[in-house]
Amino acid sequence: MIHDPDPDPVVVVDQEDAGAREDVAGLCDQLAGKVRDNGFTVREPQAKSWQDPIRLLLDRDQDPKTGEHWTVEQVAHVIDWATGDEFWRRNVRSPDSLRKNFERFVLEVRSPRVKKGSLEEANADQAERVAQHHRLAAIQAANPELYGDET
Secondary structure (H helix, E strand, O other): OOOOOOOOOOOOOOHHHHOOOHHHHHHHHHHHHHHHHOOOOOOOOOOHHHHHHHHHHHHOOEOOOOOOEOOHHHHHHHHHHHHHOOOHHHOOOOHHHHHHOHHHHHHHHHOOOOOOOOOOOOOHHHHHHHHHHHHHHHHHHHOHHHHOOOO
């Protein structure tokens, strides 16, 4: 018989308990609301199929820049950005699509690409995108602890 020097038992979390997390539920509700606002139908945002990708974003996925797990605030900000972006709002309709593209969204938020030229030369959509990127840059500057130090 082998004696285990670490007698602490392995804790197994019941799947129902894991699905009942308030942080995950709140992010699911936020994403569902944004998807509905964009004109799409959402079914059961509190279902396991919605909660698992959000839980994995928080518990397993990491910021490649810092190696830290994503925070609720970071995920919430990316949900707002992705569902407000002219292109991505049509493509982000579930937590699966959010998680699949999450690092891409973070790169977009951290490094907004703005076409050269004046706002007068841009059409209305381009002008709004430029303004959105400026607002996001201001949010980043005001919250460096959420986005890492860019210097």
